[in-house]
Amino acid sequence: VASGILSVAWTRRRLQAHAPAALELMRALPAHLEYDGVVICHGSPGDVGVYVGCPFRCERALEDVDAVRPHCRVLVVGHTHVPAVFTRKRGLVRPGDTDASMGVEVELDAGDRTVVNPGAVGQARDGVLRARYALLDDDCRRVVFRAVAYDYAATTSKSKALGLPPSIAFRKPETRAQILTAKAYAKAARILLKVVANGAIAAGPTSLLER
Numbered sequence: 001v002a003s004g005i006l007s008v009a010w011t012r013r014r015l016q017a018h019a020p021a022a023l024e025l026m027r028a029l030p031a032h033l034e035y036d037g038v039v040i041c042h043g044s045p046g047d048v049g050v051y052v053g054c055p056f057r058c059e060r061a062l063e064d065v066d067a068v069r070p071h072c073r074v075l076v077v078g079h080t081h082v083p084a085v086f087t088r089k090r091g092l093v094r095p096g097d098t099d100a101s102m103g104v105e106v107e108l109d110a111g112d113r114t115v116v117n118p119g120a121v122g123q124a125r126d127g128v129l130r131a132r133y134a135l136l137d138d139d140c141r142r143v144v145f146r147a148v149a150y151d152y153a154a155t156t157s158k159s160k161a162l163g164l165p166p167s168i169a170f171r172k173p174e175t176r177a178q179i180l181t182a183k184a185y186a187k188a189a190r191i192l193l194k195v196v197a198n199g200a201i202a203a204g205p206t207s208l209l210e211r
Helices: 002-018 020-028 055-068 152-161 176-197
Strands: 032-035 038-041 074-076 084-087 091-093 104-107 114-117 131-137 142-148
Touching: 002 020, 055 074, 055 084, 055 091, 055 114
Parallel strands: 038 074, 074 114
Antiparallel strands: 032 038, 084 091, 084 114, 104 142, 131 142
């Protein structure tokens, strides 16, 4: 979050100094767009800063679509930097190894609302140095996830030369081990919250460790 705020502040300063008209144009842009039954936004239609990366958040995002664009079938989001597909029938699906040259194809459920996250062109967060994108074919109800290699060292060097904060310019993609560790901590936190909610920790926070 902190690195994202730094990046936004850096971008705003650059636009104010070199392209104020572009900054005003960006300020006038809507929070989401619709094209042929597809809603496109950064986070969620209701909040651009929301990370739509779990089934609960995907469901809430679809509820936002129902509120603002009830006729739309597909929501395309970003922000998490992780490719994914969500439908109410199948839940959250990760496309798997998108390093394949022909991409990974995921069939979409007919008649079901869908959330699609193509991943990110930069700063991949699934442990692989690739630029991610996706091809959505709403008529055929399928999405193809693809990934291409890029010169990571050259990209970070250019970012440094432009004066980006080091936490942004030199941010490396998270490794699979880091991702699994973060997921393990998140799972442990959810279990702990359930235990607390069920009243299992009555004598204080140390009682769980004593059992």
